């Protein structure tokens with residue numbers, strides 16, 4: 001690649017990404033030194049990145065891996081998650097050493113399902129050995145590795161990413177690349193290049209639980225889930241490392257990688273939805289497989305889950321190449337946690353065994369593109385799929401396969417009919433709401449029993465149709481609060497809303513003001529001892545309806561004992577709020593409860609500025625996602641969004 005024409009793109013927001021109005025110092029116009037020139041530069045040598053580098057180097061490309069830590073392998077090594085959980089373990093993944101059962105390693109057999117497809121056989125490894133294995137394989141294939149170097153920007157030529165800006169102790173430099181693979185899991189390079197990304201904003205803050213492992217003298221697996229950390233926020237990262245040392249005071253040390261399950265993602269040429277994943281949709285450009293159950297580690301937001309929640313069943317998902325390509329950019333592929341997918345689809349896509357294979361596929365693609373000097377969108381997909389099938393990363397059957405969407409109308413009609421006995425049928429009809437809506441309205445009108453009427457009223461409400469609202473309101477009025485869901489560390493399974501919570505949120509989706517009195521009656525019964533999901537449901541419904549008469553009730557709830565005062569302003573407070581139990585997440589749960597109710601209050605018109613005051617406090621919270629969310633909500637209203 002040639003230097004000279006490229007433009008340096010960095011985010012340069014300040015210590016905290018959502019910081020506004022930080023002072024800026026003029027930097028004299030200077031040139032950034034070119035530190036190297038490669039066919040393929042992989043940023044982040046983790047779960048997806050190390051395999052991507054191995055694949056590209058084995059294919060003959062000149063490859064560089066940039067890793068800001070001092071070991072390769074990411075979450076599975078530096079993050080001390082040293083065993084597979086679910087995942088298809090054939091293909092390249094099979095090569096990576098460890099001990100135990102890989103399950104079926106033949107892709108065709110695997111996709112056929114049947115009794116041979118085990119859920120999650122036990123397979124584990126020593127993190128130091130695995131990290132070293134990645135290092136040796138990259139070097140053996142002729143690749144280079146730079147440790148302790150962070151990718152902090154992109155070189156852009158028009159819309160083509162032509163390299164990476166790196167931060168070293170000597171200052172910044174540029175590394176030129178024909179193809180960049182962003183395997184940071186956080187789309188650091190794509191975001192710097194200007195890619196549209198999905199990160200915490202003004203819509204409901206939902207983030208899968210984050211951990212930071214403690215480390216025993218002989219490092220082994222430590223799976224944790226107690227906080228919410230935004231690794232793009234230096235204040236958040238630093239406070240976590242300081243207070244976690246106190247939290248795990250009786251341990252030898254902490255791991256060196258924040259174990260976040262959900263990070264900033266690109267908006268790609270194709271965005272996988274939860275329904276795509278649950279329907280196991282086929283694509284013409286499948287390049288890897290994913291296999292998991294639905295371990296959500298927190299609450300979910302997709303409306304499908306108001307109707308049905310898959311419980312510990314496996315889904316075999318195909319991942320299309322387009323999920324790896326940031327919309328509008330060329331010269332870059334993205335892997336791992338930051339591919340283009342809805343957050344609720346991620347629990348099905350993020351298993352290590354699958355991300356290894358996905359990274360390997362990206363590496364093969366990048367080597368081919370670099371050799372031919374081709375744009376990423378002109379890749380010969382069939383040729384890549386043939387290579388992948390030969391390696392057993394995908395079955396041969398995906399070659400030349402067509403998109404299984406749109407779903408035929410007859411199937412939608414059948415699913416609408418079946419829905420009253422089988423809630424999972426919603427995943428079919430919700431994928432084609434324009435065809436389903438009139439059929440659902442009809443089914444509601446013609447329902448013979450109260451139960452069926454309620455079922456179809458919920459279906460309509462989830463689509464935003466108030467046709468069945470009176471049925472839902474009557475149901476809500478007739479029932480006392482049921483058992484809700486509490487937000488717990490490692491409480492990753494099951495629906496995050498109770499039945500009544502679901503009715504309340506669905507009523508919110510109808511925006512029907514008639515629902516407000518029934519919801520307020522339920523809200524009045526809540527206090528600091530009530531389950532988290534009840535508070536969340538009430539807040540969500542009322543803010544969707546944005547009914548000013550709800551403001552006093554929300555303020556009264558926030559003013560009840562134990563409901564307020566959970567903003568984290570310093571590490572001492574973070575340590576005090578965080579229990580010693582490894583997955584104690586009380587501080588996370590109470591803060592999210594306070595923040596959601598304050599947001600709802602603010603959006604319902606506020607009362608004596610209470611909602612705004614709480615949001616302003618959270619805008620300075622050390623936890624980046626909470627701060628970013630609070631700021632976005634305040635900003636939204638300032639910009640004239642309807643309350």
Ligand SMILES: Cc1cc2nc3c(=O)[nH]c(=O)nc-3n(C[C@H](O)[C@H](O)[C@H](O)COP(=O)(O)OP(=O)(O)OC[C@H]3O[C@@H](n4cnc5c(N)ncnc54)[C@H](O)[C@@H]3O)c2cc1C
Nearest residue numbers: 044046047048068074075085151184185259336337350352
């Ligand atoms: C707590 C937890 C438990 C889990 N449990 C399991 C389990 O039991 N089994 C399982 O199979 N999966 C599990 N998963 C899922 C799986 O481990 C992750 O989804 C997967 O490892 C993510 O891969 P990745 O390549 O996207 O990110 P990572 O593995 O994190 O790789 C990113 C790499 O990029 C580096 N990096 C980041 N930014 C930069 C930068 N700007 N410049 C240079 N380098 C950078 C990082 O240091 C890291 O090496 C778990 C995940 C978590 C968080």
